Amino acid sequence: MMLNLVRYVRILGNVVHAIQIKTKLCQLVEVMMERRDDLSFCQEMKFRNKMVEYLTDWVMGTSNQAADDDIKCLTRDLDQASMEAVVSLLAGLPLQPEEGDGVELMEAKSQLFLK
Numbered sequence: 588m589m590l591n592l593v594r595y596v597r598i599l600g601n602v603v604h605a606i607q608i609k610t611k612l613c614q615l616v617e618v619m620m621e622r623r624d625d626l627s628f629c630q631e632m633k634f635r636n637k638m639v640e641y642l643t644d645w646v647m648g649t650s651n652q653a654a655d656d657d658i659k660c661l662t663r664d665l666d667q668a669s670m671e672a673v674v675s676l677l678a679g680l681p682l683q684p685e686e687g688d689g690v691e692l693m694e695a696k697s698q699l700f701l702k
Contacts, residue, residue: 589615589616589619589634589638590634590637590638590641592612593612593638593641593642594641596608596609596612597641597644597645601658601662603657603658603661606658606661606662606664606665607661609645609665609668609669610661610664610665610668613642613645613665613668613669613671613672614668614671614672616638616642616672616675616676617668617671617672617675620635620672620675620676620678621675632680632681632683633683635676635677635680636680636683638672638676639673639676639677639680642669642672642673642676643669643673645665645669646665646666646669646670646673682696682699682700
């Protein structure tokens with residue numbers, strides 16, 4: 588359900604309310620990861636990898652693009668919340684690319700690490 592929410596929010600753009608929603612979702616992800624022992628995950632590693640991908644896109648996609656001071660402040664809040672959520676997602680997470688074999692697997696892991 589969380590992945591579907593994040594996928595939906597990704598298409599909302601960078602208007603004020605969308606940035607606020609993204610920030611709250613990042614905070615929710617962080618709390619979820621703190622209490623993941625209480626939650627039931629079907630495929631936790633796949634979920635965490637996908638969430639890291641989506642949340643890093645939010646940070647890289649919104650930085651320093653806003654003209655309005657209010658939006659710049661909200662964007663900084665989103666960047667901070669996204670990075671805190673990513674930190675909680677990455678704690679103890681092995682690098683697992685989605686596809687690849689042999690040499691391509693090592694290249695894919697290298698790309699994940701660089702990102």
